[in-house]
Amino acid sequence: MSKYILSTRPFREEFIRQMREISTDYQFVTKDEIHDSFDWNNVEITIGWSKDWRDKLLVPSTSLKWVQAISAGVDTLPLKEFAQHHIQLSNASGLHAQSITDHVLAILFMQSRGIFEAIRSQQKQIWQSELTINNLQDLRILIVGTGKIGQQLAKCLAFLNCRPIGINTNGRAIEHFHETYSIVELAPQTQKADIIINILPLTEDTYHLYDDDFFATMKQSATFINVGRGASVDTTALYQALVDHSIHFAALDVFEEEPLAEDDPLWMLENILITPHISGYTPHFQKSFMRIFIENFKSFHTTGNLSKNTVNIQSGY
Amino acid sequence: MSKYILSTRPFREEFIRQMREISTDYQFVTKDEIHDSFDWNNVEITIGWSKDWRDKLLVPSTSLKWVQAISAGVDTLPLKEFAQHHIQLSNASGLHAQSITDHVLAILFMQSRGIFEAIRSQQKQIWQSELTINNLQDLRILIVGTGKIGQQLAKCLAFLNCRPIGINTNGRAIEHFHETYSIVELAPQTQKADIIINILPLTEDTYHLYDDDFFATMKQSATFINVGRGASVDTTALYQALVDHSIHFAALDVFEEEPLAEDDPLWMLENILITPHISGYTPHFQKSFMRIFIENFKSFHTTGNLSKNTVNIQSGY
Known part of the structure; x- marks a missing residue:
């Protein structure tokens, strides 16, 4: 002993x-x-x-x-x-593949079914039935990171008749993804995507991968979801894109600094879901x-x- | 002509x-x-x-x-x-089977992954990571109504490794449901359920089916979801159950009176999701x-x- x-x-x-x-x-x-x-x-x-x-x-x-x-x-x-x-x-x-998948599915369905908008109307006690509602199946979903979590998510989405697009280091094909592209094609794929989900690990290559240029490339109607690592995002750039409404919505579970400071300006935004690093909780x-x-x-x-x-x-x- | x-x-x-x-x-x-x-x-x-x-x-x-x-x-x-x-x-x-299924999946995943709680903390600008998070797979989900919508929902839940329980008129077995029971067994099944979803049509038999007795039978930790018809619920009874916290949460897409009046007391509750009859929007x-x-x-x-x-x-x- x-x-x-x-x-x-x-x-x-x-x-x-x-x-x-x-x-x-x-x-x-x-x-x-x-x-x-x-x-x-x-x-x-x-x-x-x-x-x-x-x-x-x-x-x-x-x-x-x-x-x-x-x-x-x-x-x-x-x-x-x-x-x-x-x-x-x-x-x-x-271990966290199913938990993070479930968390992301919650967000994808809330977004496509107009539930984020409905919650904002509920807070104001307004019956507002003119909402933007899409079939999730009609949205182009880009999953950046095709590891175990990305694969589990893609598998569920494929079952739900979506056609998830994957991004990985070299564009190699991965089961359950409709198409996969290399990370060097992130910009042209971002231009076309309705929803972009970051699941990449944090490395020197992924630090502030999502910067001013990236958010400028996103469609104005598109949503950015981060369940990877906070420091993959240049938070100042994302904040500005949300304030300017140059992107539609962000759902963030991870942040450059955690916990998010009480006076962080992200709290004040309307077009954001902030969850306290819970997506991996299993x-x-x-x-x-x-x-x-x-x-x-x-x-x-x-x-x-x-x-x-x-x-x-x-x-x- | x-x-x-x-x-x-x-x-x-x-x-x-x-x-x-x-x-x-x-x-x-x-x-x-x-x-x-x-x-x-x-x-x-x-x-x-x-x-x-x-x-x-x-x-x-x-x-x-x-x-x-x-x-x-x-x-x-x-x-x-x-x-x-x-x-x-x-x-x-x-026609509405996939839309309503997607709406209900949003709620099921929001509930199991702690996202309703997270949204309430976000409104208060509080980083609160002590949330109740469950595997959806561990929850007992009771679907009242095994028609086209119920079947589509059960099919998705079964793929996600859940074991949905169905209630219909005579308890006949239905594809994708783990078990089915007759409507006369609603009370004993309600006692055991973590989530109860109403998808029944409104008929003389289903008017105010969900009354004081029903809500008293639900577990205190359980959630009630209505995407069927508003008048299947005795709204006064549901309101009281939510105020008393004798049930945990309700997600309502349909109401006895629509639109819900501006001064309806339901708006004031914290443990409710109110959506303006959008689940069937296709x-x-x-x-x-x-x-x-x-x-x-x-x-x-x-x-x-x-x-x-x-x-x-x-x-x-």
Whole structure:
């Protein structure tokens, strides 16, 4: 019992027992259980990552070999230092696919069925039945990012007789997408789209991908949805596009700064849905997450390598 | 050109041409084209129905043989007098199935993903991430009415891995429903349901079906959705249940009085979505509606009988 699995959060006893069944060499410890005499050099695995662990675990004497991230995105982690210390990294990609899909479907149907407009009329206690209502099937939906979440969303949309268009690094075809294009074709595809959904991970390439030029390219009737990462959007540019009504609507679940400041001007807009980073919230999270961790732990214990959800530290996803 | 097809609304020239191709004996007239010397005794068919036609068309000298309703529900029509005059009746059932399904899906996903709560926090400019979020798949969804709309909704929900429960007159099994029960089992099924959706037509049997007793039977955490008819709900009982928080939420698209009066107390509630009877609004309506009318017109012209969407005047649907 000399090695530690250090976790940012607790897990139910059933999962701790499963870890012990694989190996009794490890002790599961949550960050709240760390005491003064805690031996940081015995931490071999972490579940999640905490900024104040950097000084303790990214040092020459470290035993840390594997970080299992709790999110799909790993943009907030010290990737370069993980690489220097040869620390393996895995993420929770795939867990949030259904949750984010459901969140986006809510927005797509609210938008196409006039429900955002209806809610604004309700707030003013006005029966306003002259609303813009479209068949979702008639709208051109551009999904930027064709990973697990994009695919799950495209699958649902295809069932609903929509024809989602995908954008990825090289335009390779992906199941359930009607068409796919390379990211270099983002501008011409944006010109044609009625709804644009960002699901990209945050990397150096995607930082402020959605800037003044991008929003100027969007149709005036089009909607922008962000369930990826806040910093992929130049928020000042988006704010201006919404104020000018040069785009119709934005639904944002992620922001450059979270929580959004009380006095952030985005709150004052009418043509926006602000949700507090909830799209990825997944009931039964522990169970789904532990399916990934336990399988990786078995593999790590036997071979020293991971078998699932490994992250390429160079590309960042 | 001595017989009239009298319509409450205009249709595009392409459809008038299709009527003429079937028979040149009829002239298509909209109600706005009626002039003083209009011969009401030459009206053989109406598309839609207007209250002030009763004195003109439901008289001994009438030639009226067929009313093609524009809506799915025919509760506002003088059914008894149609029966007395042996007038055939057909409706537009089926046309609104996808529209109403999309509207209900918007509400189901908004509810399960915490978006109603998020919108209330946004109005107060508060970042409130402690929301109640469920997997839609874990909720017990009761659909009261298993006609075309109910079936379309159940089909989409089944694809999304939900297990919709249906209620109909005799509990007969219906495709896409996980289980179906007879209307006499509404109370025990209501006790177990997380979401209850009314899609029933309005008849003598369904007037104020949702009354004090019904709302008292619902779980306190449950949501009531009405996209059927307003008068199926005892609105006073529903209002009280919402004020008392003895039910969680209501999403109403139809009301006993429409439009909802400016000073209606429903507007003041926080736990309600009010939409102005928009769920059935269908883009491309003319095209879909004329598919029904033209087919019936062919059959009526050839045999004197209708072939599609006939309504049983006794049952009212």
